[in-house]
Amino acid sequence: MSDSLPRPAELLCFSVYAAAHAMNRVYKPLLDPLGLTYPQYLVMLTLWDEDGQTVGQVSERLFLESSTITPLLKRLETAGLLTRERDRADERVVRARLTEAGRALREKALGIPACILGATGLDMAAAVRLRDDVERLRHSLERAAGEEPPSGGPS
Amino acid sequence: MSDSLPRPAELLCFSVYAAAHAMNRVYKPLLDPLGLTYPQYLVMLTLWDEDGQTVGQVSERLFLESSTITPLLKRLETAGLLTRERDRADERVVRARLTEAGRALREKALGIPACILGATGLDMAAAVRLRDDVERLRHSLERAAGEEPPSGGPS
């Protein structure tokens, strides 16, 4: 079609990619004292919300493969924040349960969301609006990634 | 302040993080045939836009450290897409120049932006609007990451 290509800065996807990095750089000094990386923080958030979730539930909520979640949980287990045990009723299932240390860490994390909101330079309403826009984008992309069989749009 | 924490899905930053992954999943089948990863594609875009840029220029445009760009460029050099040579006038500077193969690859990439736009489910105007919103977010985050001296908000 066109014979020109955009600069990275013109691309929506690049802005998302770059924003994700920037976000990481903001989180790092906040999470370092807790000994967590950002993905680990996300896992802790889901368990603080509801303890004893299965690997599958965690991967579903974070949109990551179980082959990403399992090593993540193992690192958190090694750090003493949770335990992994098979469900008695269904032995295929592994559930992650917070330890006392895992629950205690929650207190230290309470201030983080406010710090982050401050760093975004947005008020709550604007942040929610943007979040929903980006979430819709994620959803569309996810759907598109699921299709795309050969190499053909409308022939 | 508050004694509750959000679920990941409620966070703006998580939506950005998840959208970045989703984006990668869409790009992957498009970039695999070109033998590029997404960050490598970004480097190629900047060089297709302007050949012979320095390491510093490329890192600046992609918001990445030079210690990330150097290995990236090396991989692209190994792939035969570019060469790295020191500037004659200023021997501190290393410039990346496309090879014939690097320039040729451009043709194969021409269709990608349209594919991506399709996958976002947005029309051009909406995509541009969202891009600018996310870019503003990135900018705020970047600025916040630059400050935050010790550990103190309001004491």
Add this chain to the structure above:
DNA sequence: GCGGTTTATATCGCGCGATAAAGGATCGCT
């Protein structure tokens, strides 16, 4: 209960990306 399928996770292998920290080389200014 017996095969066959599906589901849930683990495992393995892989490479890249990203950073921090330290070092080397060069430039530019005085």
Add this chain to the structure above:
DNA sequence: AGCGATCCTTTATCGCGCGATATAAACCGC
């Protein structure tokens, strides 16, 4: 010359993220 600033590389480290494969348990029809 000398000295700080600039640009890049190197090294070391680490975690993430995925695909492919394997395993084990659960379900299902009969």
